[in-house]
Amino acid sequence: MHVDVAVPDGSIGWSVELCHRLIDDALRHLERERSAAHLEVLYVFMIAWNEFLFAFLFMVTNQDNWTLALGLQHLNTIEVPATALMAGSVLISLPVIILFFAAERFLTEGLTAGGVKG
DSSP states (O other): OHHHHHHHHTHHHHHHHHHHHHHHHHHHHHHHHHHHHHHHHHHHHHHHHTOOHHHHHHSSSOGGGOOHHHHHHHHHHSOOOHHHHHHHHHHHHHHHHHHHHHTHHHHHHHHHGGGOOO
C-alpha cells in the first residue's frame, strides 16, 4: 500500500538508483582488491606449505599428518645421502616456485596497490 503512494513521488526510482550506485562502487572496490587477495592467498599457501615448527612440535607422534618438510627432516636422522636430501628439498620447493611465477603479476599489483595516490 505504501509502495503505491511512493511511486508517483519518485521514491522507488531514487532507492533503486542508490542501490545500483552502491553495488557499482562495491564491485569497483572488489576489482581493486582482487590483486591484494591473490597476494594473500600466495602468502598463506607459502606459509602452510613450508610449515615445519608446528608439525615438529605437535605432530611428531602421528606420521600420517606430517608435512613434507618434517618428513624430509626425519630422513636426515637415518642414513640418507646428502644429495638425496638436497633433491628432496628442491622437489618440496617446486610448487611454491611455480605458484610464485604464476602469480607474479598479482604479487606486483598487490604490493604496489597501496602506493598509488588518487
